[in-house]
Amino acid sequence: MARSYVREARRRTGPRRARIGLIVERLASEHPDAVIALRFRDEIELLVSVMLSAQTTDVTVNRVTERLFQKYRRPEDYLAVPLEELEQDVKPTGTFRQKAKNIRGAMAMLLQEHGGRVPTRLDELIRLPGVGRKTANVVAAERGATQGIVVDTHVRRLSQRLGLTREDDPAKIERDLQRIVPREDWARFPHLLIWHGRRVCIARSPHCEDCVLADLCPSSRI
Ligand code: SF4
Numbered sequence: 001m002a003r004s005y006v007r008e009a010r011r012r013t014g015p016r017r018a019r020i021g022l023i024v025e026r027l028a029s030e031h032p033d034a035v036i037a038l039r040f041r042d043e044i045e046l047l048v049s050v051m052l053s054a055q056t057t058d059v060t061v062n063r064v065t066e067r068l069f070q071k072y073r074r075p076e077d078y079l080a081v082p083l084e085e086l087e088q089d090v091k092p093t094g095t096f097r098q099k100a101k102n103i104r105g106a107m108a109m110l111l112q113e114h115g116g117r118v119p120t121r122l123d124e125l126i127r128l129p130g131v132g133r134k135t136a137n138v139v140a141a142e143r144g145a146t147q148g149i150v151v152d153t154h155v156r157r158l159s160q161r162l163g164l165t166r167e168d169d170p171a172k173i174e175r176d177l178q179r180i181v182p183r184e185d186w187a188r189f190p191h192l193l194i195w196h197g198r199r200v201c202i203a204r205s206p207h208c209e210d211c212v213l214a215d216l217c218p219s220s221r222i
Pocket residue numbers: 161162200201202206207208211212213214217218219220221
């Protein structure tokens with residue numbers, strides 16, 4: 001299905017590179033508030049928030065971290081309590097046993113190998129337990145060290161609908177996006193797609209009639 005999106009995009013709206021500038025420009029003006037929705041005050045809170053956000057909503061994570069970050073302020077704090085206690089503290093975010101174990105593993109590695117700081121290099125971030133490419137990309141970008149493009153469920157869906165990729169695998173989608181999105185837009189581009197995906201290009205029923213990209217989109221229903 002994604003394959004036909006790309007062909008249709010070329011036929012109706014021209015090559016991807018020619019459209020990307022307009023897509024970024026229009027989404028930036030439509031969603032000037034498109035920034036990360038997670039709440040954090042420092043690099044440790046950023047890392048923990050993003051790790052907790054897997055398979056749940058940012059609203060749930062923010063509700064949990066509001067109390068969590070009162071109790072756990074430094075990497076050592078996560079290692080000072082029994083694992084079961086941390087599990088209970090992150091339970092509402094789901095898959096809490098795995099998340100608690102990964103957070104403790106990541107904090108231990110930060111202390112052992114990075115002096116308690118969160119690294120900004122993607123290859124170092126990805127070595128932390130429970131940190132995949134998406135989490136690493138989010139953390140690096142929020143710390144001003146963007147090295148890739150975050151591909152979450154919204155970015156994947158919109159990139160396919162807009163005919164920017166024919167791939168399904170997040171790593172391959174990221175590679176396609178890196179080829180066409182100007183490097184200076186790598187950090188904000190996913191936020192623009194995420195907020196457009198939440199507000200307009202909804203998964204089940206996209207509001208194409210209200211979409212500023214309708215004339216650029218091969219999947220437009222109008
Ligand atoms: S035109 Fe429709 S399918 Fe295309 S991006 Fe807009 S809402 Fe999504």
